[in-house]
Amino acid sequence: MSGNRAVAYIEPGVVEVQTIDYPDLVLHDGPGVHPQNAGRQCRHGVILKVLATNICGSDQHMVRGRTTAPQDLVLGHEITGEVVEKGPDVEFTEVGDVVSVPFNIACGRCRNCKERKTGICLNVNPVRPGSAYGYVDMGGWVGGQAEYVMVPYADWNLLRFTDRDRAREKLLDLTMLSDIFPTGFHGAVSAGAGVGSTVYVAGAGPVGLAAAASAQLLGAAVVIVGDLNPERLAQARSFGCETIDLTQDPPQAQIEALLGEPEVDAAVDAVGFEARAHGPDAGEAPATVLNTLMEVARAGAGIGIPGLYVTEDPGGVDNDARTGALKMRFGLGWAKSHYFITGQCPVMRYHRELSQAIMHDRVQIAKAVNATVISLEDAPRGYAEFDQGASRKYVLNPHGALDGVTAI
Structure with a gap:
């Protein structure tokens, strides 16, 4: 495949949907990519078809111009998807799996990861401990407000839903697990x-x-x-x-x-x-x-x-x-x-238990945050309305997995 639609930061107050390269298992040089991360091989990674990806208040900080985010940085760190390709070093994740992606990128090998401090992994960001998709000074990993995205260290990072059909039924709630x-x-x-x-x-x-x-x-x-x-x-x-x-x-x-x-x-x-x-x-x-x-x-x-x-x-x-x-x-x-x-939430410390609370109807998190589904192409409108104080959690729907779904 040659193309991939994605939401990119342009300048303060402006985002646009662009066509970028379809991902592979390499972190290529690009906007926001730290030179020491450019060319990083990710045989341990997977390619996801993005089923749901959310606009976050942290994204809004960048879009307001309140950070040093570079032009054309692809946004998005709240990702739920389906595995469409896996790297040769991936052992336990399979094509077709429906998964939640913690916004923290973590290697699973360093001291902090082994101490369950996955928000401050020592091996994924040359600038400082901790990393995230599509975020300034976080190593340059490409964001997931897109049709497809690459996720490294897949066996460690991904939360796999064993009941795929039930996961798709609960997708609007489960997309909140990424962050x-x-x-x-x-x-x-x-x-x-x-x-x-x-x-x-x-x-x-x-x-x-x-x-x-x-x-x-x-x-x-x-x-x-x-x-x-x-x-x-x-x-x-x-x-x-x-x-x-x-x-x-x-x-x-x-x-x-x-x-x-x-x-x-x-x-x-x-x-x-x-x-x-x-x-x-x-x-x-x-x-x-x-x-x-x-x-x-x-x-x-x-x-x-x-x-x-x-x-x-x-x-x-x-x-x-x-x-x-x-x-x-x-x-x-x-x-x-x-x-x-303080600090980034170590998502992996909580996401499995919270997924169970969702699956067994112990919490209606999408309803609580007023989750509102819009198309990927409508992302600029979502950012503008959110910036004006709309009481909604905007969920982007790149492939139609959430067509007709509302929070209940």
Whole structure:
């Protein structure tokens, strides 16, 4: 095959669907590929026909011009697909398998992988530990918002669904396993959400909604979601969350009105570095969420931080923000003996168990995040609407596997 339609970043605010090369089992030089990765042989890899691939808030950071992403970088790290070709070193994955791809690319051989820290694999990215498909400074692995994509270290990375027919029936939920659902779950687990706990989730975007649904799955008594966007708050209420409107009274006062006390047992930052200050017409203030969580989390509580923070932000509000140096009230967190867990979610730590919860109808994650199917060619519209605050998780449908499917 000679062609492959894919979504590429062009410039701030602009993506387009291009025809790129059909993948093979080599990481070729191209936009964003680190020179030490160019030409890397992947006999251990497979080629996937992409059945579903999602637009992520992390992609949106790049598309807004808030990173150093190069022109023509093919986007997309949330991938579910069918194996159409396998490399000669692939032993246990077969052509025809339906699989979920963790957004973390991991070798399975290094110290961190063996310690289940697959978000910071030491062998796939010459720049720093950790890698992902279609993302700036992550080694240059080609993204999966495409018709076809190559996945390295397939036997290690792929989650294979043994019941292919059932997997296709549940595809809209299962596509959330590549990132958003495990990432939200990781945030809730990291924060200490559990049976009978009270949980505050900052941010009602897709990751925040996934974190809220995860806290419910873990047995939380009350899950409170805070945001500035009324449509997103309504989506959180649609599956049983309490909400607070951050354009109104201070978060502690609103939490106290709901719980009878101003603090919660666990707190999750699902916003990241593009946070805005609270109040009507508030401007950007990147440490707002972290400082608020230290205020509303009880002494000894955990703060899970699945929201993305970067080391370089060309659009930062000041010189400190441009290098990821935030004005945090860390002394408050220290005084309250908080613990913080940050970084990429190690998807493989959670995805098998979460797939079982989906398959056995213990959670309706696509409904919780308002999964909305659009065509690959419609990706520019999806990015534009998401950037305007639409309360939807856009799922691209390159081969029609999700035709007629809606979240239920």
